[in-house]
Amino acid sequence: MIDFRSDNVHTIADPVLKEIIVANKNTVASYGGDELTKNAKEMLAEIFNKEIHSFFVSTGTAANSLSLASITPEYGTIFCGSDSHIYLEECNAPEFFTNSAKLYPVKTKDGKIIYGELEKALLFHPSDEFDMVASSLSISQATEAGTIYKQDEIRNLKNIADTKKLKIHMDGARFANVVAATAKKPQELTWEAGVDVMSFGTTKNGTMSAEAVIFFNTNLSKKTNLYMKRSGHLLSKMRFISSQIIGYLKNDLWIELARSANKKANLLSENLNKFDFIHLPWQTEINEVFIIVPKELEDYLKKHGVFCHNWTKISLDSQYHRDNYSFLRLVTSFHSNEKDIYKLTELIEKF
Amino acid sequence: MIDFRSDNVHTIADPVLKEIIVANKNTVASYGGDELTKNAKEMLAEIFNKEIHSFFVSTGTAANSLSLASITPEYGTIFCGSDSHIYLEECNAPEFFTNSAKLYPVKTKDGKIIYGELEKALLFHPSDEFDMVASSLSISQATEAGTIYKQDEIRNLKNIADTKKLKIHMDGARFANVVAATAKKPQELTWEAGVDVMSFGTTKNGTMSAEAVIFFNTNLSKKTNLYMKRSGHLLSKMRFISSQIIGYLKNDLWIELARSANKKANLLSENLNKFDFIHLPWQTEINEVFIIVPKELEDYLKKHGVFCHNWTKISLDSQYHRDNYSFLRLVTSFHSNEKDIYKLTELIEKF
Amino acid sequence: MIDFRSDNVHTIADPVLKEIIVANKNTVASYGGDELTKNAKEMLAEIFNKEIHSFFVSTGTAANSLSLASITPEYGTIFCGSDSHIYLEECNAPEFFTNSAKLYPVKTKDGKIIYGELEKALLFHPSDEFDMVASSLSISQATEAGTIYKQDEIRNLKNIADTKKLKIHMDGARFANVVAATAKKPQELTWEAGVDVMSFGTTKNGTMSAEAVIFFNTNLSKKTNLYMKRSGHLLSKMRFISSQIIGYLKNDLWIELARSANKKANLLSENLNKFDFIHLPWQTEINEVFIIVPKELEDYLKKHGVFCHNWTKISLDSQYHRDNYSFLRLVTSFHSNEKDIYKLTELIEKF
């Protein structure tokens, strides 16, 4: 079995698990009133070099939806990429948590929201006194295509968003991979570029189940405690999420894990790129490799125990018709084995 | 003042008002348990030549949203035109009434949903066990561009929708204008073409405030009474909506009124089309005329007391840049005056 | 047929219908941008002798729910009478419009919320940082028992409510009957006693379908336009609600109609009270008479064409067990016939 299904099929990194074990003593205040939670929040503030308000939950969908609910009223519109996770893969959680806000998909290229399309969407969004209100913009960093917005690209989107005073959310499910892949500081990629609130993911990169909602604009967090509770996302034994985050951040483990995952994806990408019957539609910038392959190759790989996901979110170019071609996503993690990459390469060589 | 703002700036047609006056005697059961309501429902069934379940409410947004809520679960997706009223102009009412369903805008041409775009949308809609469920398709007849789907065109959309077992909703805010403009029977344009539930509008065409939700698929109406009540849309003195519908349908008044409105729009269209600096992007098929004009003409008309709406829902072609051109909508009604059309023409001639 | 079912089985008062007819000319701005709507709002402001914000909708449930949604967040608690319309008879509309607020029923006596019970409810309502927030108090004036809160009684409730900074809503479905029955000015019964927002009913007292949401605390109305639209309660031809309200208020018609209804209820009450086998649990203060009668009398009356509702909202005292007794409600209107009252009396005399 060669497993490139997702980063969430992998384990907990040892230093994270160790912090859970360390946290497992004594009685402490529940619901986040404990010292570990305080420490974890301080570590986040330090990493982002800013006073922030942060809240810890157990899933990325919860983090995204709580973020969006803090910046979008029930009569609001959320602009997002047409291939974004919040639009396509969260089973209407954003609409649910916001009490019925509208998602407005904006076309993307290489996973990135196209400026002109956002401009047009805002220009033609209704704005009478009885119309829904343009409220927020959600950006995925890294994108759904495994690419990275440059700081300028985020700032450009922010400038367009400013014309309607949209608040900015960043879906950072794989934010660590972005930081590891660039020479940028976390703050440069977020609040310095105009992000108001982000979902800071850790689960895909080595924790058990720990996602943070981080408010850079601290005025926006007033209702978050109550939103967490009414959505069942306030964990009683919070210390065990907090300890995961501590283990994750301590000694830059998160960067190290992400760098390791990225590195393997690069290796995988290079190896796959050598085959002229394999097409990579996007640059490999983090830990995801997307490939378009003849259907026969997909069958062959699956027969030989290669696990990966079919990517269904976008249409193939006309030259790669879905009757003959498959669109596959391969994801690596800190825990992926380089040997598997070579095994996969050899397997394809024999195809 | 020359008023082409909308059909809803106009009056109640006299025969409709007369029925209200006639209904205003005696005590009768409230909440629709009265004879007039029974009669109105029977008249609708006769017109559509089918056993139906129908419900009367006071706004089109309520009719649309109650319709959609009957065919879309909270975790469902509603496919609709990217310029549709339910997507752009109902302040998230569909999301609200469905308890958080998602709207999925599909590109249109001349107001009509493009088959290939719907096909693609369905093909790439997620379908795993935790994914939102493709549930319904909403079609506007007439369209938002004032054009009319042919019966075949609806059936083609229905065939695509069938691949995912979508239920079909028709937004018939101006359905009367469609029936008046075509040689078709109501049934041919609706249930015979596959429509499950429709919003049957009457307010824009001569009533005070009366819209019907009509279920051709009567299995779908089980919760509608309760949905009406919990959304505050169950009128106690229901007889007065019912009497409007009776007046509207009796002696084919609705067709006559719509024909009159359409005729004036045609006249208006012909007159405007004569000017080479006025561009009509779409065929005038019902009672709406859309024009693209130099900004100076818009200013001139408004200065001279011509009332109409700026159409903001779509972008202008590159040849008509919004810095120099305006997109205007002019709507006629049974109550519009032909003289106003000539006055407008003369006004433009002097421009 | 002798019909005491409800005030909403009755007709539109002639002066109200006349105003509708008068309003039915010319084109006017839709959605409330017309002069009649402006006039109606000014008349309300004058009657309440205060700057107010008012909004017109077509049902009492809509008016109540929009009111409550303006003063209660989704994580809030609404305190209300345990027999209140909003708690028992609106099919969860308040929960729906508020996006999930909680209703907290407080015991009543003679329809009025008991101070001590409200005090206890507030005292034991949770108040930690993750707990739902005590937000609002809803009072029915007149009450569900057809009784009237005195101004002091409202102020007393207000004082208790102030301990948790609750906003106050008044459900005034039969407010006209209260004004007619007391020597009080509208302002004394509402904002002077601390009411922030009220549902001002007119439909039960002689209009077709017209209810106003009136904000005395004008800071609270910021979202109301949007809430109306997203719930489908923004009528396009608003002038026809507005004209009803004009007809209703003009020349104190509303007081006159209510006085007439009250007078008949008093007559009915006196007549029924003469029979020792008929028990009136509550004072008749407005246009509703409640009676407890032997089951045989109920059967006898219904057999002889007397229409009235069985009152199921409260339990009978142990001395009137429901196996042997029935609880009935008889409602009069301006349009009720005194002869019917005498006919009923004679009928009972023959029992």
Next chain:
Amino acid sequence: MIDFRSDNVHTIADPVLKEIIVANKNTVASYGGDELTKNAKEMLAEIFNKEIHSFFVSTGTAANSLSLASITPEYGTIFCGSDSHIYLEECNAPEFFTNSAKLYPVKTKDGKIIYGELEKALLFHPSDEFDMVASSLSISQATEAGTIYKQDEIRNLKNIADTKKLKIHMDGARFANVVAATAKKPQELTWEAGVDVMSFGTTKNGTMSAEAVIFFNTNLSKKTNLYMKRSGHLLSKMRFISSQIIGYLKNDLWIELARSANKKANLLSENLNKFDFIHLPWQTEINEVFIIVPKELEDYLKKHGVFCHNWTKISLDSQYHRDNYSFLRLVTSFHSNEKDIYKLTELIEKF
């Protein structure tokens, strides 16, 4: 520090933590498609001796709300104890997850819903075609007073509930303590007594964060996957919840832990009961001890490092006025130290 605040201030039991560590190897399917999740579900089925459908989430509020949403439509009424957790302590999560169902509090005695009160509530619940629908009954086992419903008592409530075909939910946040305290099998306390769906808590009794929604009536679980996803409660690395449940159930650990907690509460209860100025309103049946004490004693204890919660959910009897008395809750766990109980006793002796 002597800590009796809650069971959720305590640690993870070692065998549970061990299973997490054991589970931390290899790649496995995410979102519950792994073997451990399958095993955990089978273990639950075995313990309840029935084919069940079960789903794992991270909080009790999520488990309760997902349960209630599966048996209550948006226009439904949930009957529950007036002191129940779902009514008072979940920040409107039940209203939120059900899309606006109503909670109807029914009076309790010793934490148990009073039959006659439930009967009355059902009898006077509206039942017309536009009325909210009586849908479900929620029972806490153990109760909020730390008492235990006998099997007959549940069956009696079930019989009343059957008159309106209510579905039955059991909030089993401390179900293990009930099983440990009685000689009953899990099935006797649940589906054999008529329970359709339960929240099976484990977090308070030794796991990190693991709650199960268990459907005994397997027809009711059709939407649960989708409800989990749209509320953000589908964990990607599900194996780590499943492994907690495995560790919890294996070798009857759950019973052993609960027995240990119960035993300490009994000891605590006996010790406190000796003081004539300490009043225990309820029998100590599980791991919670409730006491009414003079305010001075509360101050004394808190000054000396005793941690416990003030119980605010119910009013004190008139003989214990809140100006002079405090209502306290002390909770023990498997991890509580008997020495702390003796220390507390000594402390009080010195008072």
